[in-house]
Amino acid sequence: MKTGNQSSGTNFMLVGLFQYGSMNGFLFAAIVFLFLVAVLGNITLLHLIRVDSRLHMPMYFLLSQLSLIDMMYICTTVPKMVSNFLANTKTITFLGCEIQTFMFVSLGGCEAILLGFMSYDRYVAICHSLHYPVLMSKKTCFSLIMCTWCSSAVNSLIHTLYVFQLPFCGSRLINHFFCEIPSLLPLVCEDTSHYEDTILLSGLIILLLPFLAILASYAQVLTVVFQMRLGTGRTKALSTCFSHLIVVSLFYVTTLSTYTRPHSLHDPAQDKMVAVFYSIVTPLLNPFIYSLRNKEVLGALSRLLG
Incomplete structure (x- = not known):
């Protein structure tokens, strides 16, 4: 039975x-x-990769993304959490929650897919080094990035639109520090078991x-690395992996x-601690x-500072 406040404007x-x-x-x-x-570290790395020509390679292009x-x-x-703390409030608008959910799911999907492509880049670089310029050309890198952003955005948009058209009930108190789909489902008035699947x-x-x-990928990489003779190349490859x-x-x-646990097994306090990570x-x-x-990045940083 649908009860409570179900207005999308609440x-x-x-x-x-x-x-x-x-x-x-x-x-x-x-x-x-x-x-x-975190912001300073990522901005610095982005700037180094942009300005240093020695870092204009597929590996660092993916790393900049x-x-x-x-x-x-x-x-x-974090900014919304900080502003709420300073203002001594817990409110987030319906639209704000919707945007936050879309951005978070989209960026999380981007990172998940991109890390997979980065491992492929290392696999090609170590296991097929002679074909690396062809297999990881500029066109290929651009295609991988477009695939990453577009697929994750479409996935996030579908989930966000579906969740926020569901009827929400009661106090609308989200037991989390940001709007995330698993924390929103307990507020829904109807059965969500099929959507959880x-x-x-x-x-x-x-x-x-x-x-x-x-x-x-890394199983293949480590197999090749352990077949190398002992030396700096093997040590560097192992360290990177x-x-x-x-x-x-x-x-x-x-x-x-x-995101793969049933709703019944979620514990809000545990979910918040895991989400922090x-x-x-x-x-x-x-x-x-x-x-x-990474010596190349440290070298670029020293050149920038020196």
Whole structure:
């Protein structure tokens, strides 16, 4: 039975992340600090790749797209959370919630697909180095990026339009610090079990398939690397592979745990902690893991500063 306030013009309320009394000030300062470091790190990496001709290669072109996605990703959630905390309010408009949901799902899908393409780039570079200029040409890179942005945007648009035409009931209190589809479903007045199956299928396609492709790519890469003679080339390749796998594991494991679990197994407190990892921690770590362990990027940074 459909009851309660179902008007599409009614605002939502966000419970937020700061629910720990005396710890609120410390948590707020920590989130703001992490946000500023993440934005600065990604902007710096974007600028380095743009201005240094030595970084005008497919690997760094894909990395620049990852930095752009991460910067937009963290800006989708944290500024609203910070403004609500400073204004001592929990309100977010219906349209604002809709936009936030679309951006978050779209950018999350972009990152998932792009990480898969980045692993393919490393696979080609190490396992088929002679054919690398052909297999990873400018046209190919552009096609991969267009595929990433368009497919994730279409997927996000479908989910967003469907969710926000559902009837919402009661207080409209979202037990989360931003608008995310799993946290919105408990507010819906009707049975959403069939739609949850759609979310599961979408999550398996957008998240699990690239993750499996990454594991397959790096299995091939590591096989080739371990056949190399001991030396700097092998050490560098292993270091790069493990750095990428750390980022990949952190992102995919946390997002898969959110978007492939049945609604009945979701715990709001746990969901919020998991969301912190893929919405804040991963965008923070990506530019540093991909750059601080990379001599070419460090060289570009030293040339920029020197």
